[in-house]
Amino acid sequence: MHNTTIAAIATSLGTSGISIIKLSGCEAFAICDRLFVCPGGFLSKAPNTITYGKIVDPATGETVDKVLVSKMQAPRTYTGEDVVEINCHGGMLVTRRVLQLVLNAGALPAEPGEFTKRAFMNNKMDLLEAEATMDLIGAKADKAAKVAIQQMEGALSKELGQLADSLANVCAKIDLSTDFDELDSFDYGPQNVARELGPVREGLKRLAGTFDSGRKIRDGLLVVICGRPNAGKSSLLNRMLGEERAIVTDIPGTTRDTVEEAISLGGYMVRFVDTAGLRQGDSLDPVEKIGIDRAYAKMESADMIIYMIDMCGDLDKQVQEAQEMCQKYGENTPMVIVANKVDMCGEEEAIKLLNNIQGAQLTSITLSALNGLGLDKLQDVILKQCATEDDLMGQGILVNERQKQLVQRAIAHLDRAVIAGNAGIPLDVLYTEISSGVQALNELTGRYIDMEAIDKMFSSYCVGK
Ligand SMILES: Nc1nc2c(ncn2[C@@H]2O[C@H](COP(=O)(O)OP(=O)(O)OP(=O)(O)O)[C@@H](O)[C@H]2O)c(=O)[nH]1
Ligand SMILES: [Mg+2]
Numbered sequence: 513m514h515n516t517t518i519a520a521i522a523t524s525l526g527t528s529g530i531s532i533i534k535l536s537g538c539e540a541f542a543i544c545d546r547l548f549v550c551p552g553g554f555l556s557k558a559p560n561t562i563t564y565g566k567i568v569d570p571a572t573g574e575t576v577d578k579v580l581v582s583k584m585q586a587p588r589t590y591t592g593e594d595v596v597e598i599n600c601h602g603g604m605l606v607t608r609r610v611l612q613l614v615l616n617a618g619a620l621p622a623e624p625g626e627f628t629k630r631a632f633m634n635n636k637m638d639l640l641e642a643e644a645t646m647d648l649i650g651a652k653a654d655k656a657a658k659v660a661i662q663q664m665e666g667a668l669s670k671e672l673g674q675l676a677d678s679l680a681n682v683c684a685k686i687d688l689s690t691d692f693d694e695l696d697s698f699d700y701g702p703q704n705v706a707r708e709l710g711p712v713r714e715g716l717k718r719l720a721g722t723f724d725s726g727r728k729i730r731d732g733l734l735v736v737i738c739g740r741p742n743a744g745k746s747s748l749l750n751r752m753l754g755e756e757r758a759i760v761t762d763i764p765g766t767t768r769d770t771v772e773e774a775i776s777l778g779g780y781m782v783r784f785v786d787t788a789g790l791r792q793g794d795s796l797d798p799v800e801k802i803g804i805d806r807a808y809a810k811m812e813s814a815d816m817i818i819y820m821i822d823m824c825g826d827l828d829k830q831v832q833e834a835q836e837m838c839q840k841y842g843e844n845t846p847m848v849i850v851a852n853k854v855d856m857c858g859e860e861e862a863i864k865l866l867n868n869i870q871g872a873q874l875t876s877i878t879l880s881a882l883n884g885l886g887l888d889k890l891q892d893v894i895l896k897q898c899a900t901e902d903d904l905m906g907q908g909i910l911v912n913e914r915q916k917q918l919v920q921r922a923i924a925h926l927d928r929a930v931i932a933g934n935a936g937i938p939l940d941v942l943y944t945e946i947s948s949g950v951q952a953l954n955e956l957t958g959r960y961i962d963m964e965a966i967d968k969m970f971s972s973y974c975v976g977k
Contacts, residue, residue, distance in 0.1 A: 515537075515538060516537055516620050517537025517538060517539040517543055517618065517619045517620065518535070518536055518619060518620050518621070518622035518623075518626055518630075519536075519611060519614045519615060519619035519620070519621065519622060520533070520534060520611070520621065520622035520627075520975045520976040521534075521607055521608075521611055522977065523602070523607075523976070525604055525608075526602075527602060527603055527604065528602035529601075530600065530601065530602050531600055531601070531602045531603075531606075531607040531610075532598065532599055532600075533597070533598040533600065533607065533610050533611050534595065534597050534598075534622075534627065534976060535595065535596040535597075535598075535614060535619055536589070536593045536595045536596075536627055537593050538594060539618055539619070540593070540594040540595060540619075541554065541555060541583065541594055541596065542555075542618075543596075543614060543617045543618045544581060544583075544596045544598070544614075546617040546618075547567050547568060547569070547614070548567060548598070549566050549567075549568050550563045550581075551565075554581065554583070557583050558583075559584065560585065560588075562581065562583075563583070564578075564579075564580055565578075565581065567579055567600065567610055567613065569613060570613075570617070571616075576606065576609050576613065577600045577601055577609075577610060579598050579599055579601075579610075580598075581598050582596065582597040582599070583596060584596070584597075587634070590627065590631055590636065591627050591630040591631045592630065592631060592634030592635065592636045593634065598614070621975075623970075623971065623975070624970065624971055624972070624974055624975050625642075625646065625970035625971065625972070625974065625977060626970065626975075627976070628642045628645055628646065628970065629642070632958060638669050638957040638958045638959070639956065639958030640668050640672075640915070640956065640957055641663065641664050641669060642958075642970075643663070643911075643912065643914075643915075644660045644661075644663035644664040645977065646974070646977065647659075647660040647663070647730055647911065648660035648664065649977060651730075652732070652774055652781045653732070653776040653779055653780055654780075655729050655779045655780050655781075655898075655905075656729055656730050656732075656781055658905065659726065659729050659905070659909055659911065662906065662909075663908075663911070667906070667907060667908045667909075668719075668908035668909065668915075669908075670908070671719065671907075672908070672953050672956055672957055674715075675712050675715050675716060676950055676953040676954065678708075678711070678712050679709075679712055679926075679949055679950045679953070680950060682708050682709065683943060683946055683947055683950070685704075685705075685708075686700070686705065686939045686940075686942065686946075687943075688700070689701075689939065690939060690940070700939075701939070702933040702934070702935075702936050702938070702942060703933060703936070705929065705933045705939065705946075706929070706930045706932075706933030706934045707933075709929055709930050709946070710930070712926060713923060713926045713930065716919055719910055720910065720916065720919050720920060722904055722907070723910040723911075723915070723916045725904055725909065726904070726909040726910050726911035727911060727912070728780075728898065729780065729781075729898075729909070729911070730911040730912070731781075731783075732774055732780075732782060732783040733780065733782045734783050734785065734810075734813060734816070735782055735783065735784050735785070735817075735818060735894060736787060736807075736814040736816070736817050736818070737749060737784060737785065737786050737787060737820060738790060738807055738811060738817060738818070738820070738837075739789065739790065739821065739822070739830070739852075740789050740791060740821075740825060740829075740830055741764030741765045741766075741788075741791055742762065742763075742764040742789065742822055742825065743789065743821065743822040743825065743830075743852055744822060744853060744879075745786050745787065745820050746758035746759065746760045746767050746771070746786050747760050747852075747881035747882060748786075748850070748852070748879070748881040749771065749773065749784050749786040751884060751887060752775060752784055752887075752891075753775055757771065758771045764789060765791075765800055766789075767786055767787065767788050767803070768800060769788065769806065770785050770787050770803070770806050770807065770810055771787075772784070772785045777891060777894060777895060778898065780895070780898040782894060782898070785810050785814075787803070787804075787806070787810060788800060788804050788806070788807050789804075790804055790833070811841060811845075814841075815897065816846045816847075816848065816894065817837065817841055817845055817848070818847075818850055818890075819833075819837050819847065819848070819849050820850045821834060821849065821850065821851045821852060821865070822852060822853060823851055823852060823853040823854060823856060823857040824856050824857065831865065831868055831869060834849050834869050835871070838869065838871025838872070838874055839871065842872045842873055842874060843873075846873040846874075846875070846897055847873060847874050847875070848874075848875045848877060848890065848893055848894075849866060849869050849874065849875075849876045849877070850876075850877050850878075850886075850890065851863075851865055851866050851876070851877070851878045852879050852880065852881055853881075853882070854879060854880050854885060855880040855882055855883055859878050862878040863878060875893050877889050877893065915956060918956040919952075919956065921949075922950075922952040923949075925945045925946065925949035926945070926946070926949050928945050929945035929946050929949070
């Protein structure tokens with residue numbers, strides 16, 4: 513339990529019907545009582561009730577706002593501490609004034625994620641549920657929200673808990689066999705251990721395999737649009753977004769920097785990046801050169817690359833460049849070659865041209881970014897890339913780097929334990945590896961507390977949660 517009381521605006525700042533100022537800590541009721549005036553006084557109110565009254569500046573006696581105040585008593589609250597929520601009117605000025613009065617009355621400003629951190633420290637949720645809470649707040653598409661709720665409900669915690677329990681069980685058997693060694697009544701050797709670790713390793717490997725999908729669902733599929741100047745890249749971005757986000761002109765080299773925007777496509781978040789047109793030569797100005805470097809840098813981290821061919825441009829050069837792109841990126845990244853401006857050249861010619869380009873993970877599409885012809889086919893290809901993740905819905909999924917690293921650490925320990933077990937290495941050596949694996953899983957859920965890592969994790973969250 514903390515002995516400080518924290519406060520923050522829990523709703524976003526702006527003009528709205530109501531705003532909520534949240535307090536948590538042992539002094540929450542007393543602090544609220546210093547500025548909240550209601551019949552009978554706030555301290556007399558029963559827990560888990562809402563009271564109508566007014567916020568009065570104790571220094572001047574001036575009424576600041578008429579409010580509803582919820583009183584929630586520990587331990588059955590979000591943080592596990594006494595919690596007060598002041599529902600005031602939603603203007604920025606009044607919200608800030610109420611918060612200031614709460615701080616003047618003795619509360620400390622909450623740090624980012626501090627309410628949720630307190631909930632974790634008070635065993636109201638494990639670390640995975642805390643992460644999922646923040647993911648739900650940040651979710652920009654249906655599927656991301658769905659996965660976050662799934663994790664909040666404990667899908668991943670449950671799976672990891674079962675795997676950690678199986679490992680603890682193996683450790684217990686090793687203990688037992690060491691104790692009973694002299695009596696020889698409990699026959700449990702290194703090979704038995706290796707065999708029993710098998711299903712746990714499989715379970716962890718399944719989880720590790722979900723990371724790429726989990727990351728795409730949570731952070732969005734990164735689709736980079738590249739090609740020669742004037743190919744129609746910015747036109748495609750605008751069409752996908754349904755708004756004039758990027759500047760479009762017939763001057764080659766219009767886009768200088770990368771332009772990134774996200775949309776929800778079929779419930780998945782897709783992040784499109786428009787880039788500077790690719791070209792070389794000494795006559796390029798330094799700004800354009802930097803833009804082109806940025807385009808290549810983005811391609812390195814893309815989940816999908818769209819290379820756009822301008823059907824009204826120099827076709828030989830573009831076919832060659834498309835082929836080079838497929839060779840360079842196609843092994844690791846799905847590629848889509850889009851022949852654009854078919855409204856000018858005709859579809860047959862575009863299809864013939866596309867047939868000349870070969871590559872792994874390659875899809876070819878004809879398009880008119882100007883009138884939208886072919887856009888639905890392109891959207892289908894992008895969606896197919898996301899849709900493979902559908903199978904994972906309802907199961908534990910790894911969604912961030914912290915989770916991936918810890919699962920991989922656990923797998924590495926178990927791999928070593930299995931090799932050692934099969935080689936007949938003594939049980940105490942296996943025990944050390946397995947318990948290190950258990951520790952990695954406990955760090956994941958927060959059963960084992962590494963305060964430095966936990967502080968780092970919560971500091972990236974929003975104030976007021
Ligand atoms: N006819 C036709 N014109 C198009 C099409 N797509 C884009 N254009 C035109 O082509 C020109 C260049 O389009 P942009 O979208 O700016 O091309 P870009 O690839 O972003 O060009 P840079 O930013 O210079 O690299 C504009 O005049 C567009 O209106 C299309 O499908 N058909
Ligand atoms: Mg452009």
